[in-house]
Amino acid sequence: MKTYNVAILGATGAVGQEMLKILNERKFPIKELHLLASKRSAGKKITVNEKEYIVEETTANSFDNIDIVLGAAENDIAKKYLPIAVEKGAIVVDNSSAYRLDKDVPLIIPEVNPQDIKKHHGIIANPNCATIIALVALQPLHAYAKAKRMVVSTYQAVSGAGVKGIMELQQQLAALAHGKEVEIQTFQHQIAYNLIPQIGSFDENGYSSEEMKMQNEGRKILNSPELAVNCTCVRVPILRSHSESIMVEFEQPIDVEKARELLANAKGVKLVDDPKSNQYPMPLDTTDQDLVYVGRIRKDISTQANALSFWCCGDQVRKGAATNAVQIAELLIEEL
């Protein structure tokens, strides 16, 4: 079997660490693995599958002889290094939002638009985590009845803000349990025992950058430039699964039974929809696995339109980030 030289840019972060785990779990055909991070982490040892790796400081030379780069760093770092990696002949799968809306950059969810990967010019982008989870659930319904409008409310885990987001929730819960003051550094307000209706910065139109991603990335992935999305993103004191309440208005008729049938047979989805037995998706159940759970499927009784509501949950560090990126890399090596 052909093997590849792989580098993870941002290997010490929440997504980078998960990528290491997933590459190993899915037996990705690796020849050499390079773990790249900032100068601060250089020399740090990370053991994967009983093999020890030393974290390297990222420089332009880090990308010599690399076939595939998995990007798991912030936008400024992605912008600085990924064009260099491409120039040196690597293909990049990037988790940051730096290139997602570029015309020449495919934005891929393997269950939704794998065919678009062929259009790449060296960089393939991994979508926003809340968008991946929503669209894995929506795709089978969209393929049947074509979505034209969505109203979405998200309940996003602290892991979406990286390692520092996870630590902030844990430290605040511990401080409160011991009667101490909480420290606020990563989020705008205390997150322990709270909800914060802000993820990212606000645009002129009153929507946050995270909320606009659902529309802008959703339109590109579904190849539906007219798709209308009204999204509200909320940070919740949950460790790593995002949950989403979604109302979709379709162009064609679709009823609850048909939606259940489609979702029960859809790739990447687990239907959990038996409300009478208290069975519905919950973020604790979707943690540390890759399926998007979908349930609470019902007709939207507020309109005569072809509209359904549902609820879905997914592990945002895995399917919302690392697993989706590794699945893209798997599609890529089928093409190479």
Ligand SMILES: NC(=O)C1=CN([C@@H]2O[C@H](COP(=O)(O)OP(=O)(O)OC[C@H]3O[C@@H](n4cnc5c(N)ncnc54)[C@H](OP(=O)(O)O)[C@@H]3O)[C@@H](O)[C@H]2O)C=CC1
């Ligand atoms: N968290 C998530 O689930 C999701 C994240 N993303 C995106 O993925 C990216 C990574 O997010 P996340 O893992 O949460 O972030 P973290 O803050 O947890 O990790 C950031 C990583 O970038 C590295 N880094 C920082 N500065 C440099 C530098 N100068 N040169 C090289 N590497 C550097 C860090 O290394 P060091 O440890 O040395 O500082 C660390 O490995 C972001 O663009 C984010 O928007 C996308 C979807 C979901």
Ligand SMILES: N[C@@H](CC(=O)OP(=O)(O)O)C(=O)O
């Ligand atoms: N912003 C998301 C996670 C993330 O990093 O998304 P993006 O890659 O689109 O910035 C969250 O906080 O839950």
